[in-house]
Amino acid sequence: MRFADILGNDALKRRLAKMVDEDRLGHAVLLVEQEGMGAVAFAIALSQYLNCPDRSGGDSCGECSSCRRHSRLTYPDLHFAFPINTSAKLSDTEKKRPVCSYFLRDWSALIEENPYFDSHDLSDALGIENKAGAISVNEAKEIAGALSLQPYESQYKIMVVWQPEKMTTEAANKLLKLLEEPPEGTLFILVTQNVEKMLPTVLSRCQIIRLQPVERDDMAAILEAKYGLSKEDAMNYATLSAGSVGRAAALLKNAEEGSQLEDLTRGLLEAAQRRSLTDVLDIADTLSSLGKERSRQWCVFAEGFIRKMFITSKGLEAISFANPQEKEYINRMVPGIKETFYAKAAAALDSAIRLLEANVSAKLIFADLGNRFYLYI
Numbered sequence: 001m002r003f004a005d006i007l008g009n010d011a012l013k014r015r016l017a018k019m020v021d022e023d024r025l026g027h028a029v030l031l032v033e034q035e036g037m038g039a040v041a042f043a044i045a046l047s048q049y050l051n052c053p054d055r056s057g058g059d060s061c062g063e064c065s066s067c068r069r070h071s072r073l074t075y076p077d078l079h080f081a082f083p084i085n086t087s088a089k090l091s092d093t094e095k096k097r098p099v100c101s102y103f104l105r106d107w108s109a110l111i112e113e114n115p116y117f118d119s120h121d122l123s124d125a126l127g128i129e130n131k132a133g134a135i136s137v138n139e140a141k142e143i144a145g146a147l148s149l150q151p152y153e154s155q156y157k158i159m160v161v162w163q164p165e166k167m168t169t170e171a172a173n174k175l176l177k178l179l180e181e182p183p184e185g186t187l188f189i190l191v192t193q194n195v196e197k198m199l200p201t202v203l204s205r206c207q208i209i210r211l212q213p214v215e216r217d218d219m220a221a222i223l224e225a226k227y228g229l230s231k232e233d234a235m236n237y238a239t240l241s242a243g244s245v246g247r248a249a250a251l252l253k254n255a256e257e258g259s260q261l262e263d264l265t266r267g268l269l270e271a272a273q274r275r276s277l278t279d280v281l282d283i284a285d286t287l288s289s290l291g292k293e294r295s296r297q298w299c300v301f302a303e304g305f306i307r308k309m310f311i312t313s314k315g316l317e318a319i320s321f322a323n324p325q326e327k328e329y330i331n332r333m334v335p336g337i338k339e340t341f342y343a344k345a346a347a348a349l350d351s352a353i354r355l356l357e358a359n360v361s362a363k364l365i366f367a368d369l370g371n372r373f374y375l376y377i
């Protein structure tokens with residue numbers, strides 16, 4: 001990861017490079033960000049810059065052996081700690097004493113896929129589901145162990161700690177000792193989104209560096225270039241994302257997923273209305289192949305959409321909460337739909353959700369549901 005690979009915060013990139021060039025980097029840096037700003041990418045780029053023999057113009061070369069191993073997160077002197085819990089991915093022995101090293105593959109894959117990830121993305125990637133992650137005293141022991149060794153090739157051993165505020169008290173006390181008397185050649189890079197939750201004793205040992213939200217115009221330009229959005233859409237998303245690239249990416253993903261749910265709903269209604277059972281069953285097939293959670297999301301979405309149609313059919317368009325595109329569509333569809341359809345379709349969707357939760361075959365559930373739409377409409 002070069003500084004140039006990270007979107008936004010150009011002044012900060014120059015500042016970090018200058019700190020390295022002028023040898024002003026202490027042994028502990030705390031990067032403070034809002035979720036989705038990509039501070040962990042800065043931590044990696046900083047380590048890469050520090051260790052690159054061919055750095056120039058305020059960035060690492062990206063080509064040398066050290067840079068290439070930084071990109072793959074396999075550089076032997078770059079270590080990571082982050083909040084974890086038990087996960088179905090671990091073996092029974094590992095579950096007894098989970099530590100970050102068991103999750104390194106998932107952690108690296110996540111950073112490679114989306115360096116602007118948030119806590120939710122991390123829990124998903126690690127498979128810890130809804131359990132809260134923590135950095136335990138076992139992890140603190142691993143950190144101390146890694147830092148007690150001589151660096152393999154670098155002058156430094158770099159320890160990136162993501163969300164240090166999630167350390168247990170016992171772990172934080174151990175970390176504090178390391179911060180007070182760091183083993184020689186140690187650089188801690190702590191990354192937090194919740195600086196107010198950090199222990200003042202830890203804070204007082206760190207150089208604090210705050211990431212800035214990306215300016216709205218810059219964010220719009222990034223979104224136009226990276227996601228091919230129109231000027232107007234890019235500006236809208238730039239406003240909504242409040243300067244966080246990760247948040248903008250999440251909003252875009254939601255919009256895209258929402259539009260898939262809407263496309264399938266419309267497709268099913270239209271196929272039923274034009275009396276094509278083949279098309280109805282084709283769409284039912286697609287719905288059953290979405291996976292349980294996504295199929296369930298679709299049922300909830302379709303129910304909401306049908307509710308908007310029902311309210312509109314009663315002449316209460318003003319309280320249907322439909323957006324302008326939906327309104328136009330619904331007004332066009334409603335005259336051709338039986339009055340009894342809405343309640344029956346909603347009940348069929350409720351029943352589909354219950355059956356999905358009871359692990360009945362999705363293929364059967366959606367074939368039956370499609371058939372009901374066909375009959376009721």
Ligand SMILES: [Zn+2]
Nearest residue numbers: 052061064067
């Ligand atoms: Zn290099």
